[in-house]
Amino acid sequence: MSAPALFPRHIAVLILALLACAFAGNHIAARIAFDHDTGLLLAILCRSGVTLLVLIGLVLWQGETLRFSAQTWRWQIVLGLLIATQSFCIYSAVARIPVALALLVVNVAPILLALLTWALGGAAPTRRAAxxxxxxxxxxxxALDVPHRLSNPGSSEPQWLEGVAFGFTAAVVFAVALWITDNKLARLRGTVRSMLTMVVVFVAASVAGISGVLPGGVDLPATSTGWTALASLVVLYGLGFSLLFICMTRLDMARNAPVMNIEPVASLLFGWLILDQLLSSSQVIGGLIVVSGIVLLALKRNPPSTPTSPSQKAEPNACKPSDA
Incomplete structure (x- = not known):
């Protein structure tokens, strides 16, 4: 069977930009849901549950097999637990600091992946990459307004520090997950790997919710706005994720994947329009520098067959490197 024809580049770029906006909108909706008393674990359960159903349908439609070696299964479980941790940390960061800042911190994952690969015997970063x-x-x-906070020691409230810490932890965990995907699970079909990862995410969130390890983690939204936001985050993530997989073979990801890195920019715009989250001019400039650097870094390497932005693909890890 011949490969499906690629979309014209302008169409592929438009689709990827819309997907990035959908993933950004998912995090905006999550912040609104959390502000209306929605439990963090409930959001993860709803999002991962719907996405899991989509993935099961894709795997059945493609007729994929689940017969793997014991070692593959072990690495797959580890990957799922890492993505579950990353999902928790991203939402925890989003609940504490402006969404755009949270995603910018998470997007340092490519740097951490390069350093981790080097530390474990891989190629050292080139001078350009460094x-x-x-x-x-x-x-x-x-972007994090560090100069201002250092000159005003009392301005760094605990919630801001916690949000940055959660975002950085998400980046570290995601970098490890990407390394495992590249080096231990690269032979697995993306949809299968993503489905199994989502199973582990869903089970882990369910166990955490039942055990009560996170008080209020499965609380229902207290208002109709909270319910609407919860439904929106599920729809935006599920729709973005599904379209990414359905259209992936026609999007020329090796060439166009860096477009997905506009997600923090979209979240900055949405945060301003919807949440009234205003950043200073220096923070905006810092954010644009971060996004530009990530895009240039992605263009330099031989991109895999999926986007490299850690936040949106955050759970399934379907492709390389993916959080979708």
């Missing part, structure tokens, strides 16, 4: 990593970190310093 310079771009430095540029990204430089931009992140201004």
């Amino acid at each position: 310079l771009l990593m430095g540029l990204i970190l430089f931009g992140l310093v201004f």
Whole structure:
């Protein structure tokens, strides 16, 4: 069977930009849901549950097999637990600091992946890659308003510090998950890997909710606005994820994947329009530096067959590197 024809590039770029906006909208909706007393674990359960149903349908439609070695199963379970942790950390960050800042912190995962790969015996970053990593970190310093907070020691409230810590933890965990995907599970079909990852995410969130380890983790929304936001995050993530997989073979991801890195920019715009989350001019400039550096870093490497933005693909890890 011949491969499906690729979309014209302008169509592929438009679709990827819309998908990035859908993933950004998912995090905006999550913040609204959390502000109306929705439990964090409930949001993860709803999102992962709906996505899991979509993935099961795709795997059945493609006639994939689930016969793997014991070692593959072990790595797959580890991957699922890492993505479950990342999902929790991303939503925890979104609940504490502006959505755009949370996603910018999470998007340092490519830097951490490069350093992890080097530490474990892989190729060292090139000079160009190292310079771009430095540029990204430089931009992140201004995006997080670090100079202002250092000059005003009392301005860094605990919630801000917690949000940044959760975002950075999500980036670290996601980098490890990407390394496992690249080095231990690369032979698995993307839909199968994503489905099994989502199973582990759903089970882990269910166990955490039943055990009561996170008080209020499965609380229902207290208002109709909270219910609407919860439904919106599920629809936006599920729709974005499904379209990504359905259209992936026609999107020329090796060429167009960096478009997905506009997600933090979209979240910045949505956060301003919907949540009234305003950033200073220096923070906006820092954020644009971070996104530009990530895009240039992605363009330099031989991109895999999926987007490299950690936040939106955050759970399934379907492709390489993916959080979708």
